[in-house]
Amino acid sequence: MARLRCAIAIDNLIPAGEIFAVSTYDDVAEWYDAWLGPGSLSGDPFWPAAEALLGELAGRNVCDLACGQGRVARHMADLGAHVVAVDLSAKLLEIAQRHEQAQPRGIDYVHTDARTLEGIPGRSFDGVVCSMALMDIADLAPTLRSVARVLRPAGWFVFSILHPCYNTPPSGEMATPQGWIRTVSAYWAEGFWRSDVRTGPPGRVGAYHGTLSTYVNALTDAGLNFERVTEPHATETVAARRPVWVEIPAVLVGRCTKTAGYATLANPGERQDVREV
Numbered sequence: 501m502a503r504l505r506c507a508i509a510i511d512n513l514i515p516a517g518e519i520f521a522v523s524t525y526d527d528v529a530e531w532y533d534a535w536l537g538p539g540s541l542s543g544d545p546f547w548p549a550a551e552a553l554l555g556e557l558a559g560r561n562v563c564d565l566a567c568g569q570g571r572v573a574r575h576m577a578d579l580g581a582h583v584v585a586v587d588l589s590a591k592l593l594e595i596a597q598r599h600e601q602a603q604p605r606g607i608d609y610v611h612t613d614a615r616t617l618e619g620i621p622g623r624s625f626d627g628v629v630c631s632m633a634l635m636d637i638a639d640l641a642p643t644l645r646s647v648a649r650v651l652r653p654a655g656w657f658v659f660s661i662l663h664p665c666y667n668t669p670p671s672g673e674m675a676t677p678q679g680w681i682r683t684v685s686a687y688w689a690e691g692f693w694r695s696d697v698r699t700g701p702p703g704r705v706g707a708y709h710g711t712l713s714t715y716v717n718a719l720t721d722a723g724l725n726f727e728r729v730t731e732p733h734a735t736e737t738v739a740a741r742r743p744v745w746v747e748i749p750a751v752l753v754g755r756c757t758k759t760a761g762y763a764t765l766a767n768p769g770e771r772q773d774v775r776e777v
């Protein structure tokens with residue numbers, strides 16, 4: 501008989517677009533740093549797929565968007581990039597600064613909201629990286645417009661997210677005689693959700709579900725055009741822990757380029773639908 505393991509409970513689903521003034525990551529900052537653990541990036545099963553899309557970093561001006569405790573920022577600085585790392589959580593930035601003090605790399609940490617990137621001038625960066633965080637930010641469209649604003653023309657944006665097709669609020673997994681299968685429903689229920697059963701961030705602070713078309717269209721509307729999409733296979737470690745991820749991708753990784761000649765408006769809240777001549 502099939503055994504059902506519901507990995508995610510439907511809990512506290514609220515409409516997308518709700519603005520939270522304070523990052524809930526402030527409440528769990530020390531837990532999150534410990535949960536990632538030391539050497540967290542080298543042990544991250546999905547980071548190599550994102551890193552493969554970055555290209556040469558030495559000498560580049562790069563933004564780590566929603567940097568958390570700064571693991572990606574530190575790695576990119578070690579590869580020779582000039583890094584500005586941004587997050588809404590003051591407590592996570594304090595932890596990132598602790599790492600910086602322990603081993604200075606010249607990373608600038610900025611406490612600002614990804615939805616506006618207030619205080620960051622337009623066209624500041626050759627590239628922006630957002631690792632496993634777009635689904636943690638309340639409003640996708642203004643965030644992506646801000647990314648486009650701070651990129652130089654033809655700059656790149658690399659992101660990784662929980663795969664939106666297989667991580668809906670009530671998704672789960674089931675062992676069958678043919679192997680593990682993922683169960684997915686409520687795909688169009690976009691918005692905030694929090695899990696009662698997940699042990700990682702979706703269980704502690706929740707996340708925002710958006711459909712694949714919402715992501716693709718929001719990127720395109722912001723003037724960020726896809727160059728590459730990857731759906732990394734599970735590593736042996738992931739496969740041993742969660743065999744269902746051998747069957748389907750847990751994470752979606754993408755690289756976009758800012759459309760050449762795309763205008764960046766002074767007001768980051770406005771639509772960027774004006775093209776430069």
Ligand SMILES: C[S@@+](CC[C@H](N)C(=O)[O-])C[C@H]1O[C@@H](n2cnc3c(N)ncnc32)[C@H](O)[C@@H]1O
Nearest residue numbers: 525566567568587588589613614631633636637
């Ligand atoms: C799962 S963590 C990922 C952190 C980091 N990118 C990494 O890979 O370790 C999500 C991050 O998104 C940040 N975040 C959520 N909403 C944000 C916002 N509006 N502006 C900036 N950062 C935000 C949180 O504070 C948290 O650090």
